Amino acid sequence: MEKRKDLTIIGSGPAGLTAAIYAARAGLDCVVLDGMLSGGRLVQTIAVENYPGFAEPVSGMDLMAAMRAQAERAGASFEMDEVQSVDFGGTDKVLHCTMGDVAAKAVIVATGASVKWTGLPGEKEYRNKGVSVCATCDGSFFRGAEVAVIGGGDTALGDALYLAGVARKVTIVHRRSGFRGTKLLQDRVRAASNISLALDTTVSSFNGDGSKLRSLTIVRRLPDGSSEESSLRVDGAFVAIGHEPQTAFLAGSLELDAAGYVKTGPGGTNTSEPGVFAAGDCADPRYRQAVVAAGAGAAAAMDAISWLREKST
Numbered sequence: 001m002e003k004r005k006d007l008t009i010i011g012s013g014p015a016g017l018t019a020a021i022y023a024a025r026a027g028l029d030c031v032v033l034d035g036m037l038s039g040g041r042l043v044q045t046i047a048v049e050n051y052p053g054f055a056e057p058v059s060g061m062d063l064m065a066a067m068r069a070q071a072e073r074a075g076a077s078f079e080m081d082e083v084q085s086v087d088f089g090g091t092d093k094v095l096h097c098t099m100g101d102v103a104a105k106a107v108i109v110a111t112g113a114s115v116k117w118t119g120l121p122g123e124k125e126y127r128n129k130g131v132s133v134c135a136t137c138d139g140s141f142f143r144g145a146e147v148a149v150i151g152g153g154d155t156a157l158g159d160a161l162y163l164a165g166v167a168r169k170v171t172i173v174h175r176r177s178g179f180r181g182t183k184l185l186q187d188r189v190r191a192a193s194n195i196s197l198a199l200d201t202t203v204s205s206f207n208g209d210g211s212k213l214r215s216l217t218i219v220r221r222l223p224d225g226s227s228e229e230s231s232l233r234v235d236g237a238f239v240a241i242g243h244e245p246q247t248a249f250l251a252g253s254l255e256l257d258a259a260g261y262v263k264t265g266p267g268g269t270n271t272s273e274p275g276v277f278a279a280g281d282c283a284d285p286r287y288r289q290a291v292v293a294a295g296a297g298a299a300a301a302m303d304a305i306s307w308l309r310e311k312s313t
Contacts, residue, residue, distance in 0.1 A: 004103040005031050007304055008095060009076075010083055011110035011246075013040020014290040015280025017067040018297030019108050019304075024074035026305045031104075032071065033097065034080045039064030040112050041281075042290055045137055046128050051290055063290075086253050088273045105311070106275045106304045109254070109262055110297060111246040113281040113288065118150065118239055122206030122213075130213025130236045131206055135159035136289065139166045142236045148173055148216055150203055151240035157185035159240045164192045171232060173198045173218060198232070206237060213237060245282045254278075261285050269300040275311075277303050 007023050007030040009016045016032055023030040037043065045060035054063075072078070079099070087094040092103040115133040117123060123131055132138040135149070139162055147167045149160045152174035158181075163170045172189065177200050179186050189195055198218060205217040216232045245260045255263045255272035262271055262278040269277040279296035281288050 004092065005029050006104065006308060007031075007106045007108065007301075008033065008093070008102055008104035009108045009110060010095070011035060011040065011112055011280065011282070012038055012068065012078070013042060013064070013110060013112050013280060013293060014067065015112070015293040015297035015300070016040070016108070016110035017064065017071050018294040019110060019279060019301040020071040020076035021067070021074050022298050022301035023108075023304065024071060024076040026301070028305065028308070031077045031079055031102070033083060033095070033102070034078055035082050035111070038080065039068070041114065045134070047141075048137065048290065049140060050136065083249055085249055088253050088276055093273075093275060106308055107277070108269075108297075108300045108304055109247075109250065109271070109276065109278040109282055110280045110293075110300070111282045112293075113243040113245040113261075113285075115239070116242045116244060118203065118241065120203060120205055122208065123239070126206050126208050126213040126237075129211065130208065130234075131239065132236065133239050135162045135238050135240075138236075138238075139163050142167050144168050145235035146233065147171075147236040147238065148232060148234045149238045149240055150174075151242070152176055152179045152181065153240070153242065154181040154185060155242065156240035157181040157189050159238050160195055161185065161188055161192065163238065164195050167236075168194065170195045171198055171234070172196070173201050173203055173216070173232070175202045176200065203237075204229070207231075243281070243285070243288065245285075247282055257285075259285060269296060269303045270307075275304075275307060277307075 006028040009032045012034045042060040047057035049057045081097040081099045085096045093107045095102045146169045148171045200221040207215045220228045262283040277300040279300035280293035
């Protein structure tokens with residue numbers, strides 16, 4: 001075996017880095033496997049305004065760099081490597097990585113979840129220029145503006161309700177005639193005076209002037225089966241068509257729910273495999289916030305520390 005650690009943390013977002021800080025300060029020999037995106041998805045956020053401790057907005061890249069520096073100062077080590085598969089059946093937890101195998105007494109899975117984008121024309125060009133996937137992160141930039149939310153599940157409905165308290169007008173664009181979200185959220189959306197619905201409608205492109213999003217081209221399906229194309233003027237568009245937990249490499253090794261999120265608990269971060277813990281967006285289909293992930297990372301580290309101490313006695 002090439003390497004053997006007390007604790008290996010898979011992922012370097014807020015959950016993984018916070019776990020590393022706690023574990024290293026407790027004296028564990030721990031390594032963080034960065035994966036292909038060091039710092040996690042948050043590094044792609046230009047301005048984070050809702051993370052405690054920062055009176056002024058901080059870039060996601062700067063926030064993650066500060067967390068990493070704190071973890072390194074505590075004694076955690078880092079390797080830019082990606083886990084391909086795992087073997088949790090033996091005394092050691094073995095991670096088969098691109099650069100070789102890593103063995104550990106305990107493992108924390110903090111691989112996060114990636115957002116689903118539409119892939120439509122203009123979407124990539126106007127990301128962070130009016131196109132976003134996080135209403136609670138970026139909604140404040142659209143105070144008094146007109147925005148659209150694309151999607152029809154709980155995430156989309158929740159985003160629309162949040163944005164209704166900020167923006168002047170919110171339009172939900174959904175491809176079906178009804179929503180998939182919970183009835184409570186549907187009732188609240190329909191009761192909101194500044195939320196309008198564009199049902200049986202899809203987006204075909206995101207349009208702007210090169211520096212900022214200006215409109216969406218939308219296509220409405222008519223009762224007779226034909227379609228009608230129009231332009232929806234917006235200052236911002238929030239894509240809310242779901243998330244995909246980065247857990248495919250764990251299939252068959254840990255218990256996952258139907259959507260692929262790692263099952264934890266009850267009352268902790270433990271998984272179906274003793275000595276393996278999970279934290280952050282890979283185990284959280286509900287909140288998906290950096291501060292929540294960081295708290296879960298701290299909890300996972302504390303659970304791992306307790307488990308390792310019990311095993312050594």
